[in-house]
Each structure stands twice: as structure tokens, then as C-alpha cells.
Amino acid sequence: MKDRISIVVMVDAVGALSDRTLHNGNLSLVDDSSGSKHQGTPDLITTVIPGQVVQWTPIHIDVQTPVEIYSIEFLPGAPAAPPAGPSPAAPPPVDAMGSNGTENHDLLVWEGVVPYDMTPGVPYRYRLSLKLHEGPNSVLHVDSPALMRV
Amino acid sequence: MAQQHGIIVLFDVENALRTRSLAGNTYWFDNMKLFGSTGEGTEHLVTIVPGTHFMDGSQATEQVLNWLPAALGAIPPTVPRNYLAEQERADDRRTLDQLASLNADGGVSDTDLKRLQKRVGKRARKPAGGRGLTAAKLLDVTGKTTSSAGAYNYPAPVITDITGPAVTEKIMYPAQYGSPDMIYDGWYWAATVDTSRPGEYPYTMHVQLHELIEQNDEMIWESVDLTCESTLKITTDPKRNGFTGAGLGLLPLPAVPATG
Amino acid sequence: MPPKTKQPERRPSRPVTITAVIDPVAALASENLDDSLYLYDTNKAAGSTGFGTPELHSRVTKGDTLLWNVIPLECETYAAITDIEIDPRVAEPTRKVYPGTDIVFWTAEVKQDLTEPLRYRISFLLGTVTTPFTPTARPALAGPADQAREGR
Numbered sequence: 001m002k003d004r005i006s007i008v009v010m011v012d013a014v015g016a017l018s019d020r021t022l023h024n025g026n027l028s029l030v031d032d033s034s035g036s037k038h039q040g041t042p043d044l045i046t047t048v049i050p051g052q053v054v055q056w057t058p059i060h061i062d063v064q065t066p067v068e069i070y071s072i073e074f075l076p077g078a079p080a081a082p083p084a085g086p087s088p089a090a091p092p093p094v095d096a097m098g099s100n101g102t103e104n105h106d107l108l109v110w111e112g113v114v115p116y117d118m119t120p121g122v123p124y125r126y127r128l129s130l131k132l133h134e135g136p137n138s139v140l141h142v143d144s145p146a147l148m149r150v
Numbered sequence: 151m152a153q154q155h156g157i158i159v160l161f162d163v164e165n166a167l168r169t170r171s172l173a174g175n176t177y178w179f180d181n182m183k184l185f186g187s188t189g190e191g192t193e194h195l196v197t198i199v200p201g202t203h204f205m206d207g208s209q210a211t212e213q214v215l216n217w218l219p220a221a222l223g224a225i226p227p228t229v230p231r232n233y234l235a236e237q238e239r240a241d242d243r244r245t246l247d248q249l250a251s252l253n254a255d256g257g258v259s260d261t262d263l264k265r266l267q268k269r270v271g272k273r274a275r276k277p278a279g280g281r282g283l284t285a286a287k288l289l290d291v292t293g294k295t296t297s298s299a300g301a302y303n304y305p306a307p308v309i310t311d312i313t314g315p316a317v318t319e320k321i322m323y324p325a326q327y328g329s330p331d332m333i334y335d336g337w338y339w340a341a342t343v344d345t346s347r348p349g350e351y352p353y354t355m356h357v358q359l360h361e362l363i364e365q366n367d368e369m370i371w372e373s374v375d376l377t378c379e380s381t382l383k384i385t386t387d388p389k390r391n392g393f394t395g396a397g398l399g400l401l402p403l404p405a406v407p408a409t410g
Numbered sequence: 411m412p413p414k415t416k417q418p419e420r421r422p423s424r425p426v427t428i429t430a431v432i433d434p435v436a437a438l439a440s441e442n443l444d445d446s447l448y449l450y451d452t453n454k455a456a457g458s459t460g461f462g463t464p465e466l467h468s469r470v471t472k473g474d475t476l477l478w479n480v481i482p483l484e485c486e487t488y489a490a491i492t493d494i495e496i497d498p499r500v501a502e503p504t505r506k507v508y509p510g511t512d513i514v515f516w517t518a519e520v521k522q523d524l525t526e527p528l529r530y531r532i533s534f535l536l537g538t539v540t541t542p543f544t545p546t547a548r549p550a551l552a553g554p555a556d557q558a559r560e561g562r
Contacts, residue, residue, distance in 0.1 A: 014487050017438035018537035054401065064156045064181050064216075064484050065435050069392065076404035094395040099348075100385045102186040104200050106211065108392035112401035124407040134184045135440025147401075158483060160431065164424075164452055177450060177462060179431060181483055191431065191448035191462035218485070223427035223452035226481050229513050240510060291425060291477060292515070293508045301424050 001049055007031045009058045013065040013132045022130065022142045029128075029145055043144045045123050048114045054147065055111035058130065068105035070129040070139050105131055120149045154214045156181050157197060159355070159378070163221045163304040167361050172378040177222075186383070193378070201345020201386035205397075210389050213343040215322065215382075217312070219357065221304040225291060241295050288362075288369070308358045309339045310375070316351035316382050320344060345386045352381045425475040425517065427452045428468055428549075430491065433483040434536040443534065443545040456554075464547035471554050472523045476501065478516040478532070489534060490514045492542045496530035500551065524553035 008030045016026035022042060029044035037045040048054060060067040071093055098104040118124065123146035131139050162175040169175070178195035180187050186198040202210040220227045245266055290296040291303045312324040324341035359374045393402055433446040440446070449466035451458050456469040470476065482489040494503040494516050501518040508515065527550040533542040 014435060014438070014484075014537045017435065018539045053398065062435075062484060062486050064154050064486075066181075066184065072392065074401070074403050075408035077406035077408050094390065094392055098185075098200055098385060098387045100186050100198065100200070100383075102184070102198075102200075104185055104202075104387065106200065107202055107387050107389055109389050110392040112391075112393050112399060115400045115403055118403055119407070122407055124403055133435050133439035135436070135442065137441050138439035146407075147403075156483065158431075158481070160429070160450065160481065162450075162452065162454060165454055168455070177431070177448070179433075179448070179483055181433065181435075183433075183436070220481055222429055222450055223424070225508060226429070226479050226513070228480075228482065228485055229508050229511055291427065292506070292517070293510075 002033070002052065004053045004055065005031055005033045005046060005048060007044070007046055007054065007056045009056055009067075009069065009128065009130070010061065011058065011067045011130060011132070012061045013067050014062060016130075016140055017132055017137060020137060020140070022140050027130075027142060035150060042142045045146045045148050047150045048118075048147050049150065050114045050116040050118060052114045053111055054114060055109075056128075057110075066131075066133055068131045069108065069110050070105060070131040070141075071127070072110055072129075073127045075125045075127060075143060103134075114147070114149070118147075118149045123148045154216055155197065155199070156216050156218060157195075157380075158218045158220060159307075160220050160222050161307045161357070161359070162223075163307065163359055164223060166359060166376060167374060170374065170376070172357065172376045176378045178380055186385075196350065196381045196383050199343050199345055199382055199384050201343070201348075201384060202389050203346070203386055204389055207346075209345055213345055215324075215341045215343060217309055217339045217355070219307040219309055221306055223291065224304040224306070225289075225293060227306065229293075302362055305360045305371075308360075309355060310358050311356040312339060312341070312353055313356065314351075314353035314379070316353040319347075319351060321347065321351045321382065321384060322353070343382070343384065345384050348384045348386050350381055350383050352379055354379050424452075425477040426468060426470055427477045427479065428466065429479055429481055430532070430534070431481045431483065432489045432534065432536070434487045434489045435484055437543055438537050438539065443543045444547055447545050449549055458552075460549075464545040464549060466549045467527055467552045468549070469554065470520045470524070470551050472520055474520045476503070476518045476520065476551075478503070480514075480534070487537060489536050491516050491532060492535045493533040494518075494530060495533075496551070497528060500524065500528055520551070524551060527552040 010028040012026045016022050027042045028040050030039055031046045033047050035047040056069055058067045058069050096103050096105045096107055125146040127141050127143050128145055129139055129141040158179040160177040166172050166175040176193045177191055179190055180197045182198050183190050185200045189195040199213050204210050288296050288302045290301045316322050322341040322343045324339055326339050354377050356377050360371045361374055363370050363372045391398055428451045431448040437443045437446040444464055447464045448462045449464060450461050451468045453469050458469045460466040478491055480489050480491060491514060500522060501520055503516045503518040505514060505516055529548040529550045533544040536543055
């Protein structure tokens with residue numbers, strides 16, 4: 001078993017900003033886990049084992065264009081009970097402020113340990129939000145990738 | 151991973167040659183305005199270099215600077231540098247073709263000859279010891295052959311060195327590199343930055359401009375060496391986990407995952 | 411040998427070039443060209459003003475050839491002038507490409523001297539977006555410097 005699974009987030013920033021979507025071939029997700037499905041697409045399902053560390057790393061196709069991971073949120077299913085209180089799956093976003101007073105999402109390391117109570121064989125989809133430069137059109141997301149315990 | 155920093159320096163070559171100074175004749179840009187660079191588009195650019203370090207103090211991301219000089223009022227750098235040579239060759243081929251067809255016609259008119267003479271153009275000689283420019287036919291700013299010393303396209307400024315406190319204090323390590331990238335003629339200056347010591351560090355860029363001089367009925371490229379200054383502002387911040395805001399933790403999975 | 415002062419005679423044969431430096435990625439992300447556009451020209455010595463802003467005032471004289479081109483901050487990103495709207499009695503810009511390339515520039519001849527600054531609209535295509543980007547701020551052509559008019 002590998003200790004660590006790496007998911008590479010490759011973005012054509014100019015394509016994504018022009019099309020205003022991470023689809024149309026503007027986003028490619030690749031991992032180094034064996035048995036993962038839909039490699040190279042936004043629909044990547046990464047196979048994981050409890051105890052492994054999963055790390056997401058953004059890579060830009062245009063080397064001079066900033067591409068940052070803005071957030072990763074696992075999407076909860078329909079609650080069995082009436083919703084009460086904040087969803088445990090949507091913690092407050094982590095502060096990305098740099099010491100010079102400007103936001104820098106490059107400060108954030110997107111990695112976490114696969115918990116032992118994860119249900120096997122079920123894809124846990126997540127919303128991957130990326131920040132491309134800054135401004136009202138700069139944050140784009142997909143809800144299609146997932147982690148799945150084998 | 152941080153992106154590479156491109157620092158574009160636009161030179162008002164005509165004014166710089168006239169005043170023999172770069173003061174007021176450079177405009178600086180980088181792609182880091184969103185991270186706090188200031189003075190974009192002026193000669194007082196302060197380039198932010200937002201370093202990051204891990205909890206143990208080691209540098210987390212490698213910050214790379216690239217310098218890209220361009221001449222105002224010249225063919226823009228998006229046109230590949232080998233373009234000038236290509237245009238020159240294409241032009242010579244057309245001229246030869248037309249010369250051949252002139253012979254076939256038997257008669258040669260004055261206007262035909264004048265047109266062809268214009269197309270042959272003028273060549274500028276490279277002075278002994280000069281660098282960067284080859285003896286080539288003159289082209290104007292739209293890529294057409296010219297015989298006028300007043301219309302030639304300014305060659306791109308050539309960076310010859312980068313010095314100053316940012317270098318002597320070992321904040322950055324600049325060097326000239328070769329590259330297969332035709333946009334910048336295969337040569338460019340780049341540096342890696344030590345972001346462990348925050349602060350502002352000025353540096354000096356040494357630049358060579360080229361002026362076309364008519365001397366004894368011959369055109370010669372004369373090199374003119376000038377300098378200009380800019381500043382790096384180094385910051386460094388600790389990396390933190392995007393899920394926890396602190397160290398490594400469990401992935402925040404929901405009790406029940408979304409279906410579909 | 412005395413230093414040559416050739417520059418004044420050189421001027422007529424080189425166009426007045428107006429260069430738009432654009433940060434296309436910033437403009438796409440913010441949907442705002444005004445903060446990502448820096449205009450310059452080669453006529454600072456003649457009194458052009460507003461360098462580095464979208465409100466460049468270029469000093470021009472009747473008979474000058476004007477040339478507009480673009481330098482994108484990211485050289486891999488497409489950025490081109492798609493239109494220049496100006497009073498046709500003063501100039502009629504036409505689109506051209508550098509021979510043998512698809513890289514666009516625009517050129518025009520100044521048909522008359524201006525007494526008041528004449529604002530114009532310049533629009534750009536960026537990335538793969540088909541709708542042109544136009545800054546709200548307007549650049550202008552301005553007549554010969556004051557001392558030139560007084561001299562008449």
C-alpha cells in the first residue's frame with residue numbers, strides 16, 4: 001500500500017476563463033493510485049485506502065498564469081433527519097491571507113488522511129473550486145471528481 | 151505551486167538613444183499585481199515575491215523570475231524573432247523570381263528596376279566586437295524591406311547583466327539561459343529567489359540598445375550600453391493545511407456521500 | 411567628429427506607434443479591461459501624455475502614419491485589436507497583419523491637425539472569447555503641441 005496518493009490538477013487557465021467552465025477539456029485530473037477511473041478528466045474517481053494521505057496539487061499549462069486551489073468540499077448526501085446546524089462537511093474556509101495583506105492560496109496545502117469510517121465501494125464526490133487570477137469570474141468549480149475506498 | 155514570474159520591460163528606444171539614458175524611458179510589468187506588486191506600467195515597479203515555508207522553516211516553493219525586454223514602436227515580441235530572417239529570405243526569393251521574369255520579357259523598364267532595387271534594400275554591417283545582431287537586411291516596423299535609416303525596426307534590447315543588492319546579498323541568482331523558445335530568440339535571463347529573508351532589494355539591469363549609424367556611405371549597428379533599476383519585495387509565510395488551517399488531519403468526509 | 415543630430419529628420423519615415431500592453435488573464439478573470447490595459451506611444455518627446463493608462467493622449471500631426479499594436483503580458487495568450495472607432499474625417503484605421511503571420515496591427519494616416527483632443531474607442535479580442543473587450547476609459551489623439559500652434 002502506498003502511504004500517499006497524489007492528485008494532480010492540470011488547468012488550461014486561459015481556456016477555462018474564456019469558456020467560463022472547467023469542462024470543455026480545460027481541466028484534467030490525474031492520480032498515481034492503481035485502479036482509479038476516468039484518469040485525465042474532471043470525473044476522476046481516485047481509489048483510496050484508510051490511513052493514506054491524499055494530496056491535491058495544481059499545475060498550470062501556461063507557466064505564467066496563477067492557478068490555485070480555492071477549496072475542496074466533500075458533497076453530503078440528502079440528510080436522513082431534518083437539517084439542523086452547520087453541515088459537518090462544510091467547515092469554514094481556511095484563511096489564505098498572506099503577511100503583506102493579499103490573499104495567496106499558494107499558502108494552503110491541500111492534503112488529508114483517509115478516515116477509517118469511510119464506506120467502501122461508494123464514491124465520495126467533492127466540489128473542487130479553482131481560482132484563476134482574481135475578479136468576479138476567477139473562481140470556477142466542478143462537482144464531478146470523487147474518492148472511493150476499495 | 152507558484153507560477154513563474156514574468157517581468158516585461160518595455161523600452162522607449164528612440165528616446166533612450168536620443169537622451170543616452172533609460173531614465174523615464176522604461177515601463178515595467180509583472181504578472182504579480184494580484185499578490186501585491188506595485189508600480190505596474192511605470193519605471194518604479196516593485197515586484198512581489200510571495201515566498202512560502204514549511205513549519206520547520208524550509209523554503210516550500212521555488213520562485214522563478216524571467217525577464218523579457220521589448221522595444222516600444224518595434225515589431226512586437228509575439229512575432230517570432232526569426233521572423234526578420236524569414237521575411238528577408240522570402241523577399242529575396244520574390245525579387246529573384248521577378249528578375250527572372252524580366253529577362254523572359256526581353257525589355258526592362260525603369261519603374262521595374264526601381265521597384266526591384268527598393269526590394270533589395272540595404273544591409274547593416276555589424277561592427278567588430280558587437281554582439282547580438284547579425285548583418286541583415288533592414289526591415290521597417292511592419293516587416294517590409296526598407297532602405298531608409300529613419301524607418302528601420304528597432305532591434306530588441308539585449309540584457310547583458312543583472313547586478314545590485316538583490317544579487318550581492320544573495321537574494322536572487324540571475325543567469326542567462328538558452329531555450330528552444332523562438333519567441334525570445336533562444337536566450338533569456340532568469341533567476342531563482344531565496345525567499346527566507348523578507349525585505350525590499352533593488353537591482354540593476356544592464357541593457358544594450360542598438361542604433362543604426364551611417365558612416366562612409368555604409369550603415370553600421372552601434373551598440374549603446376545603459377542601465378535601469380527595479381526592486382524585488384520578498385515576503386514569506388508559513389504553509390498551512392487547506393482543510394484544517396493548521397497541520398495534517400482527517401479528510402472532512404460527510405457521514406453520507408452525495409449520490410449520482 | 412562632432413556628434414550627429416540625425417533624429418529630427420528621422421521622424422517622418424517611422425510611424426507613431428501606439429502600443430497596448432494587456433494583461434489578458436486579469437481582464438478575463440475580472441471582466442474589466444480598464445485595470446489591465448496600459449497604453450504607450452513613441453511620441454513622448456512631442457508631448458504625448460497619459461502613459462501607462464487607458465487614457466493615453468497621443469500628439470499627432472497631419473500626415474503622420476499611426477500604427478497600433480499589442481503586447482500581451484503572457485506571450486502565450488491571444489490578444490489582438492479587433493476594432494478602432496474614430497472620426498473618419500481624422501483617420502480611417504485599417505487592419506493589417508505582419509507579412510506571413512496572423513499577428514494583427516492597425517494603421518492609419520492622420521488626415522488633419524486637431525485643435526481639441528479627439529477621443530476614440532479601441533476594442534480587443536482576448537483568449538478564445540468572441541465578444542470584444544472595450545475599456546470604459548477612452549484614449550485620444552491630440553493636435554500638435556501648443557508652441558507649434560502659436561508658431562503659425
